[in-house]
Amino acid sequence: MCVSTTSPNWANSARLVAVGAVALLAVFQPLQAIGQEPLTRKVKSKVAPVYPDLARRMNITGTVRVVVVVSSNGTVKSTKLVGGHPILVTAALNARKKWKFEPASDESTGLVEFKFQPSD
Numbered sequence: 001m002c003v004s005t006t007s008p009n010w011a012n013s014a015r016l017v018a019v020g021a022v023a024l025l026a027v028f029q030p031l032q033a034i035g036q037e038p039l040t041r042k043v044k045s046k047v048a049p050v051y052p053d054l055a056r057r058m059n060i061t062g063t064v065r066v067v068v069v070v071s072s073n074g075t076v077k078s079t080k081l082v083g084g085h086p087i088l089v090t091a092a093l094n095a096r097k098k099w100k101f102e103p104a105s106d107e108s109t110g111l112v113e114f115k116f117q118p119s120d
Contacts, residue, residue, distance in 0.1 A: 036067070036082075036111055037110055037111060038110055038111050038112075038113075039068055039070070039108060039109075039110025039111060039112050040108070040110060041070050041101045041102065041104065041108040041110070042101065042102040043099060043100070043101055043102075044074060044100040044101055044102050045098075045099065045100045046099055047095045047098040047099060048095060049064075049088075049091040049092050049094065049095035049114050049116070050091050050094075050095070051091065051116055051118065051119075052087055052088065052090075052091050054087055055085070055087045055088055055091075055116065056118055058087070059118065060085055060087055060088065060116070061116055061117045061118070062084060062085045062088055062115075062116055063083075063084060063113050063114065063115050063116070064081075064083070064084030064085070064088050064089055064091075064092035064093075064113070064114045064116070065081075065082040065083045065084060065111060065112075065113050066079050066080065066081055066082060066092060066093065066096060066111070066112050066113075066114070067079065067080040067082055067109065067110070067111055067112075068096065068109070068110060068111075068112050069107055069108070069109045070101045070104075070107060070108045070109075071107055072103060072104055072105060072106055072107060073103055074100055074101040074102055074103045074104075075100065075101075076096060076097065076099060076101075077107065079093065079096060081093070082111065084114075085116075088114070088116045091114075091116070092114035092116075095114065096112065096114075
């Protein structure tokens with residue numbers, strides 16, 4: 001009887017997968033945590049997003065989450081979409097462009113959420 005030396009060793013494979021997953025979490029976890037706290041900077045003027053007609057007809061509700069970087073002069077410097085329904089994202093980002101914040105000594109980074117639900 002011949003035993004193949006090339007047969008897969010499942011215990012070692014599972015261990016490698018587990019080590020790889022832990023390594024990925026170690027790399028990506030800190031990146032996800034940056035800016036995930038709510039933005040505490042005082043808003044000077046806030047524009048509500050327009051609920052898209054298509055979303056209303058399809059009864060799509062949900063929350064669009066955006067990480068916002070506000071410059072020291074109060075303008076939005078950059079945004080990064082964190083999550084939300086694709087039909088709702090554009091409306092949220094268009095509204096966010098019109099927001100103005102109070103000036104501060106430094107940049108601020110934080111999470112802004114836009115909630116979409118049809119009004120009765």
